[in-house]
Amino acid sequence: MTKSFPDRLLSLFSWICAMFLISSVSIILGFLILKGYKAVNLELIFSDVRPLDALLLRQRVFGGLLPAMTGTVFLIVLSMALAVPLGLASGIFLSEYASSKIKWIFSLTFDILSGIPSIVVGLFGFSITVFLHHYFNERIFPCLLISALSLSFLVLPYIIRTTQISLESLPLSLRLTAPALGATKRQNIFFVLLPSSLSGIISGIVLAMGRCAEDTAVIMLTGAVATAGIPKSIFSGFEALPFYIYYMAAEYSHPSELRKAYGAALLLLIICSALFIFSYWIKNTLKTKHFTGHNSL
Amino acid sequence: MKKCKRITKLVVLLMMVLLSAGFAFAGDLDVFKGEKQGLKISGGTAHIPVMEEAAKRIMSFNPDIQITIAGGGSGAGIKQVGEGLVNIGNSGRKATDEEIAKYGLVTHMWAIDGVSAVVSPKNKVKSLTKEQLQNIYSGKITQWKDLGGEDRAINMYTRDETSGTREVFWEKGLNKGDISGKANVVASNGAMKSAVANDPYAVGYMSVGYLDESVAPVTLEGVIPSIATVKSGEYKVSRGLYSNTKGEATGIVKKFIDYLSSAEGKKIVVEKGFIPAE
Amino acid sequence: MDFQDRFFRSLFLGASALSALVTVAVLCFMVLLCLPVLKLDFIRHVLTAPWSPGQGQFGILPMMAGTICIAFLSLVISFPISLGCSFFIEILKPKGKGNLLKKLVQFMTAIPTVIYGFVGVFLLVPFIREIFAYGSGMCILSASLMLGLLISPTLILFFSQSFSRVPQSYLNAVDALGGTTWQKLYHVILPHAWKGMLTGIVLAFGRAMGDTLIALMISGNAVVMPSSLLDSARTLTAHIALIFAADFDSMEFKILFISGIVLYMMTSLGILFTRGLDRKGPA
Numbered sequence: 068m069t070k071s072f073p074d075r076l077l078s079l080f081s082w083i084c085a086m087f088l089i090s091s092v093s094i095i096l097g098f099l100i101l102k103g104y105k106a107v108n109l110e111l112i113f114s115d116v117r118p119l120d121a122l123l124l125r126q127r128v129f130g131g132l133l134p135a136m137t138g139t140v141f142l143i144v145l146s147m148a149l150a151v152p153l154g155l156a157s158g159i160f161l162s163e164y165a166s167s168k169i170k171w172i173f174s175l176t177f178d179i180l181s182g183i184p185s186i187v188v189g190l191f192g193f194s195i196t197v198f199l200h201h202y203f204n205e206r207i208f209p210c211l212l213i214s215a216l217s218l219s220f221l222v223l224p225y226i227i228r229t230t231q232i233s234l235e236s237l238p239l240s241l242r243l244t245a246p247a248l249g250a251t252k253r254q255n256i257f258f259v260l261l262p263s264s265l266s267g268i269i270s271g272i273v274l275a276m277g278r279c280a281e282d283t284a285v286i287m288l289t290g291a292v293a294t295a296g297i298p299k300s301i302f303s304g305f306e307a308l309p310f311y312i313y314y315m316a317a318e319y320s321h322p323s324e325l326r327k328a329y330g331a332a333l334l335l336l337i338i339c340s341a342l343f344i345f346s347y348w349i350k351n352t353l354k355t356k357h358f359t360g361h362n363s364l
Numbered sequence: 365m366k367k368c369k370r371i372t373k374l375v376v377l378l379m380m381v382l383l384s385a386g387f388a389f390a391g392d393l394d395v396f397k398g399e400k401q402g403l404k405i406s407g408g409t410a411h412i413p414v415m416e417e418a419a420k421r422i423m424s425f426n427p428d429i430q431i432t433i434a435g436g437g438s439g440a441g442i443k444q445v446g447e448g449l450v451n452i453g454n455s456g457r458k459a460t461d462e463e464i465a466k467y468g469l470v471t472h473m474w475a476i477d478g479v480s481a482v483v484s485p486k487n488k489v490k491s492l493t494k495e496q497l498q499n500i501y502s503g504k505i506t507q508w509k510d511l512g513g514e515d516r517a518i519n520m521y522t523r524d525e526t527s528g529t530r531e532v533f534w535e536k537g538l539n540k541g542d543i544s545g546k547a548n549v550v551a552s553n554g555a556m557k558s559a560v561a562n563d564p565y566a567v568g569y570m571s572v573g574y575l576d577e578s579v580a581p582v583t584l585e586g587v588i589p590s591i592a593t594v595k596s597g598e599y600k601v602s603r604g605l606y607s608n609t610k611g612e613a614t615g616i617v618k619k620f621i622d623y624l625s626s627a628e629g630k631k632i633v634v635e636k637g638f639i640p641a642e
Numbered sequence: 643m644d645f646q647d648r649f650f651r652s653l654f655l656g657a658s659a660l661s662a663l664v665t666v667a668v669l670c671f672m673v674l675l676c677l678p679v680l681k682l683d684f685i686r687h688v689l690t691a692p693w694s695p696g697q698g699q700f701g702i703l704p705m706m707a708g709t710i711c712i713a714f715l716s717l718v719i720s721f722p723i724s725l726g727c728s729f730f731i732e733i734l735k736p737k738g739k740g741n742l743l744k745k746l747v748q749f750m751t752a753i754p755t756v757i758y759g760f761v762g763v764f765l766l767v768p769f770i771r772e773i774f775a776y777g778s779g780m781c782i783l784s785a786s787l788m789l790g791l792l793i794s795p796t797l798i799l800f801f802s803q804s805f806s807r808v809p810q811s812y813l814n815a816v817d818a819l820g821g822t823t824w825q826k827l828y829h830v831i832l833p834h835a836w837k838g839m840l841t842g843i844v845l846a847f848g849r850a851m852g853d854t855l856i857a858l859m860i861s862g863n864a865v866v867m868p869s870s871l872l873d874s875a876r877t878l879t880a881h882i883a884l885i886f887a888a889d890f891d892s893m894e895f896k897i898l899f900i901s902g903i904v905l906y907m908m909t910s911l912g913i914l915f916t917r918g919l920d921r922k923g924p925a
Contacts, residue, residue, distance in 0.1 A: 186882050
């Protein structure tokens with residue numbers, strides 16, 4: 068079959084666009100890998116301190132990425148601890164309880180929340196802090212907890228949305244079996260629906276973790292600082308990987324510091340890619356299991 | 365066994381102290397023994413190298429102390445310490461009487477610094493008059509060609525309004541002349557240095573303490589900005605580096621500020637390219 | 643419903659209400675904090691004047707213009723490429739490669755924005771400076787190029803989703819009539835998919851407006867009305883990041899919140915608009 072001229076043009080255009088996108092991404096990643104791979108080693112993380120001493124907090128790490136990495140890990144854990152329970156519960160409500168009108172209103176507010184620029188969320192966290200500091204307790208400062216709280220606002224809509232969608236996409240047969248056998252709604256949710264939609268929910272949570280790891284705008288307003296060391300409490304300032312990259316891109320005073328910034332950027336990219344691949348893997352492996360289960364019903 | 369551990373710990377501690385303090389007197393750090401409090405510092409970005417080095421030494425000496433350092437510029441430093449959000453707010457200009465009265469600030473000057481106009485080392489133009497500098501920043505001179513340089517447009521870099529470096533440069537370097545809105549804005553002295561170092565057609569201004577081979581200082585009215593000319597008073601665009609506290613400093617805050625003026629602190633100040641205040 | 647069921651229902655309802663409250667609280671808090679200055683005259687001043695705090699001018703007009711310019715240009719850059727890529731994924735589907743491209747696009751959503759900014763500073767900015775032999779390279783064009791890349795996954799995923807929702811029977815009908823791919827696209831797919839595509843465009847525009855790091859790092863942050871693609875400009879988001887200081891009473895502090903409110907309003911309007919599209923659309 069010979070192709071008409073517009074068809075050929077269309078196909079050429081699509082190929083060019085695809086190639087353009089692929090090469091742009093490759094250039095960015097390639098540039099980073101090329102410049103950064105030499106810097107990624109234990110010294111980048113621990114500087115001149117023995118890794119074991121650093122991890123056991125026997126010796127402080129200066130000039131290594133360990134404080135920034137621990138800061139990022141703390142941020143992820145804390146904000147997930149705040150966002151996941153709330154997000155799960157809201158997602159369940161939307162999918163299982165809400166009438167269509169209430170659902171419409173709630174999901175509109177969550178959509179708006181997900182559209183708010185992260186710097187505005189950061190500004191919100193910062194202003195709450197200053198407000199509390201001013202009117203309640205002089206000892207409230209921008210800190211790890213505030214940053215985690217603000218980040219949790221940022222990822223909340225993601226978690227709600229994935230929970231809701233995972234629950235709603237369950238097949239009707241699965242949804243009706245337990246109630247037909249006399250289970251209450253609560254039992255149905257906790258013992259049938261949630262376990263069956265776990266793959267979708269968890270992969271959504273992992274993606275949200277990636278968002279916490281990479282966001283810079285929120286934390287730069289709510290407590291991320293240039294130097295802090297490994298955070299000792301959730302009420303202190305902290306270092307974080309993305310903030311370090313942003314800071315070093317402008318502030319490096321020596322080529323060796325710039326090299327470290329490249330290393331840090333590559334490291335963050337690796338962490339985010341790993342989370343992404345992990346989420347993808349969960350979604351696929353656990354999903355197939357669920358479907359076979361369904362087929363045998 | 366236990367004793368053995370304790371001895372190793374002691375040796376490690378001793379080594380750490382020796383290593384970190386170098387050949388300076390370890391005695392200046394002694395006051396930090398037993399302190400457990402945290403210390404929050406923010407503000408002036410010219411101060412950061414000195415702050416970081418001091419913090420590193422103090423935290424190595426006594427790992428119980430946690431010092432956090434943030435930038436933000438002199439304005440942010442003064443405001444944040446005034447609001448009580450940080451313990452020490454640094455500024456590269458003296459706090460105004462109004463600010464001092466409003467927040468009850470106490471200022472401590474521990475170093476003298478200058479503000480130098482800088483260009484890329486590749487730039488042929490390395491000497492300007494004040495008038496030329498004013499005309500560049502107000503947007504009247506826009507081409508390097510007009511100053512004897514290459515046939516390229518001048519890329520201006522400036523700092524935001526909260527910067528003490530900008531304040532001093534504007535007052536003493538530009539005689540309060542306009543700074544055009546067309547100038548690129550960077551957020552710190554460090555960012556200014558890397559921006560000018562990377563842009564062959566740039567002109568910017570920054571702390572004399574930050575000068576190194578990656579940027580070229582601009583000779584102003586025949587005087588080359590350097591620590592020596594600032595010290596001798598020949599280079600007029602100079603200033604103090606201040607650490608401000610809300611009320612009289614006490615406890616660890618006072619110890620930190622005293623440390624900056626101790627023998628070891630002065631050594632750090634010199635090492636980082638500034639002149640210790642007497 | 644037994645007691646336990648009712649308990650859980652109210653628990654879940656409470657959680658949803660709390661989450662929804664966050665959305666409202668963000669806006670209310672910002673409005674509350676700049677309420678003292680929210681007078682008509684002042685709002686007019688802020689929305690029309692230049693930014694020069696030293697001279698008592700606190701306008702954010704240059705920043706609003708910068709935001710719109712950069713976001714719009716990034717969309718202009720990203721739109722054709724995203725369109726081509728979604729044709730590639732959903733219509734051309736060259737053996738297996740379509741899916742591969744889709745996976746790459748999904749992966750792009752996981753690339754941190756600070757990395758786009760970082761590579762922008764050290765690769766794109768010097769490149770733009772040399773190639774145009776003008777300015778510092780930190781300009782609207784650089785920021786838009788990087789932002790275009792940042793928002794392309796949003797566009798591509800929405801476009802391909804809308805394409806794939808066109809009923810297969812319609813496409814088969816065109817094939818049966820001997821129609822070309824071009825005819826299929828023009829007469830069947832685009833008329834069916836435009837609503838979904840528009841939603842994607844609006845959301846991508848919001849994403850471009852709301853991003854901080856790329857603009858902050860590579861657009862130069864000058865506070866003038868942008869007049870050329872190679873001029874430095876400042877976005878609202880970068881403005882917030884640059885001037886946030888903690889003086890509770892200062893005018894700058896209040897301007898922060900006005901900038902925040904403007905951003906909030908613009909993105910929310912976008913969401914409302916897509917909602918409107920959705921409701922009228924065929925479910």
